[in-house]
Amino acid sequence: MKFIIAIEPGDADHSFGVVVPDLPGCFSAGDSLDEAMANAHEAIDLWCETVIEDGQDIPPAKSISLHQQDPEFAGWVWAVVDVPVEKYLGPAEKINITVPHIVLARIDEYAKRHRQSRSGFLVDAARAAMAAQP
Missing domain, CATH: 1.10.1220 (Arc Repressor Mutant)
Known part of the structure; x- marks a missing residue:
């Protein structure tokens, strides 16, 4: 399943922050962009596993253009990650x-x-x- 992520650029003193806008409370970080994206992948997987085990559904994705209008993410970089969460949904x-x-x-x-x-x-x-x- 594909998930939109917003990446707050890091620098020498700050980690890269990652938020998954469609999954409330799902966020991560990393000292490099590659590490931040890998950690986002792990955070999404764990978030989805927990929600499904609790009998809830993964929220439907909103369009990236809608998320980009949110002033909270001004100046952030956007990406899409593919996380195989279907394994938690059964065969x-x-x-x-x-x-x-x-x-x-x-x-x-x-x-x-x-x-x-x-x-x-x-x-x-x-x-x-x-x-x-x-």
């Missing part, structure tokens, strides 16, 4: 669904533009719909 199951041809074509086109698989897009869309209307 994948194949399903058979019926979708109108034109809708399926649009799903595939959208997923391709966003570098997702069809299944990944459908799962993300379902999560977002369920989060919007509990």
